[in-house]
Amino acid sequence: MEKIVITTSGTLSEIFVGKPWEVAAEMIPERGVAIITDENVYNIYGNRFPLFPVLKIVPGEESKRLKVIENLAEQLLDLEIDRSGFILAVGGGVVCDVAGFLASVYMRGIRCGLVSSSLLSQVDASTGGKNAVNLGEIKNVIGNFRQPEFVICDTAMLQTLPEQEYLSGLAELIKTGIIGDLSIFEIIEQNVTAINNRDSILLSDLVARSVRFKAKVVSKDEKENNLRRILNFGHTFGHAIEMHKSMKHGFAVAQGMLFATDFSLQKGFISSGVRERIINLLQRFKLLEEQYIPVNQVEQHIMHDKKRTGTDIHFIFIEGIGKPLIRTVPVSEVMDFYRQIKTGK
Numbered sequence: 001m002e003k004i005v006i007t008t009s010g011t012l013s014e015i016f017v018g019k020p021w022e023v024a025a026e027m028i029p030e031r032g033v034a035i036i037t038d039e040n041v042y043n044i045y046g047n048r049f050p051l052f053p054v055l056k057i058v059p060g061e062e063s064k065r066l067k068v069i070e071n072l073a074e075q076l077l078d079l080e081i082d083r084s085g086f087i088l089a090v091g092g093g094v095v096c097d098v099a100g101f102l103a104s105v106y107m108r109g110i111r112c113g114l115v116s117s118s119l120l121s122q123v124d125a126s127t128g129g130k131n132a133v134n135l136g137e138i139k140n141v142i143g144n145f146r147q148p149e150f151v152i153c154d155t156a157m158l159q160t161l162p163e164q165e166y167l168s169g170l171a172e173l174i175k176t177g178i179i180g181d182l183s184i185f186e187i188i189e190q191n192v193t194a195i196n197n198r199d200s201i202l203l204s205d206l207v208a209r210s211v212r213f214k215a216k217v218v219s220k221d222e223k224e225n226n227l228r229r230i231l232n233f234g235h236t237f238g239h240a241i242e243m244h245k246s247m248k249h250g251f252a253v254a255q256g257m258l259f260a261t262d263f264s265l266q267k268g269f270i271s272s273g274v275r276e277r278i279i280n281l282l283q284r285f286k287l288l289e290e291q292y293i294p295v296n297q298v299e300q301h302i303m304h305d306k307k308r309t310g311t312d313i314h315f316i317f318i319e320g321i322g323k324p325l326i327r328t329v330p331v332s333e334v335m336d337f338y339r340q341i342k343t344g345k
């Protein structure tokens with residue numbers, strides 16, 4: 001078991017990797033707790049939940065809506081959860097985003113802890129204190145930064161994850177390798193079979209490496225003023241594809257990473273050999289499916305992207321595997337490149 005600590009302006013968040021998720025029962029108060037989960041996770045793990053009221057949401061991205069937050073807040077009021085209350089989230093990235101956001105605004109903020117149950121949330125979503133819901137087709141536009149008290153990442157829970165969800169999480173793990181920790185990339189390259197078999201020891205090691213890397217970045221720049229932007233590698237296009245094609249987050253990010261890698265090559269930041277290595281790894285897990293989104297729709301998404309300032313956007317390139325590069329580029333240049341690779345014009 002490994003404990004990784006994120007320290008930000010006055011708060012301390014503890015992330016446990018390799019601890020059985022059931023220990024969450026010992027980390028929450030004796031009263032005033034509400035558990036938030038989704039129906040799928042509840043059907044598998046609900047009979048082992050601590051004995052507190054359970055609020056269930058519909059699984060999937062459609063639950064990242066303000067109306068769901070409102071409905072859950074009404075249920076908390078009905079349960080007479082007051083400012084001393086505690087929310088325990090058990091689920092993937094959607095549950096963690098929704099529960100984290102709710103905890104941050106209910107009664108101006110109550111305590112919360114997360115049991116992170118999907119690979120995507122273990123390697124990325126549950127670490128770092130970003131909470132958000134979507135507005136229309138724009139992802140994560142209503143949200144805030146607030147760290148949970150604890151996060152538990154038990155890789156045994158990944159055994160029950162559907163294959164496509166597992167692969168989706170793998171894309172974010174590969175992203176961490178590309179932007180910050182070459183060892184993650186190399187371990188994945190060298191252990192494709194063990195990863196496909198969901199080897200628990202290997203996964204615990206990879207999740208811990210990814211959390212350690214993200215914790216370091218978030219501790220330096222919680223509010224994404226500079227360094228934290230690197231975590232968005234592949235996300236400018238990824239979010240456009242995710243919302244337009246209703247694609248799973250990791251698959252959309254893989255497409256976005258392909259675009260960002262090609263853009264880095266076009267700019268002369270990387271060699272074609274580095275590009276090949278990245279594409280090969282994504283393809284080995286069938287993460288790349290050709291997707292076309294009309295140029296005007298991509299532009300519309302980018303204009304609403306949180307990384308945009310005026311007519312420019314902070315775009316995350318790479319200079320090599322493990323070497324991110326933040327550059328401010330005009331949105332028009334990004335769009336020209338998209339048009340060029342997708343239509344040849």
Ligand SMILES: NC(=O)c1ccc[n+]([C@@H]2O[C@H](COP(=O)([O-])OP(=O)(O)OC[C@H]3O[C@@H](n4cnc5c(N)ncnc54)[C@H](O)[C@@H]3O)[C@@H](O)[C@H]2O)c1
Binds near residue numbers: 038092121128157
């Ligand atoms: N806050 C952040 O920093 C951050 C970072 C990355 C991604 N995200 C968000 O995370 C979301 C995606 O997360 P996700 O892929 O975990 O999606 P998800 O929460 O929808 O989970 C995926 C599916 O797996 C099921 N599931 C979860 N754990 C399971 C388990 N142990 N066994 C069986 N089924 C299980 C869920 O019910 C769901 O159907 C997106 O909304 C994305 O924007 C947030």
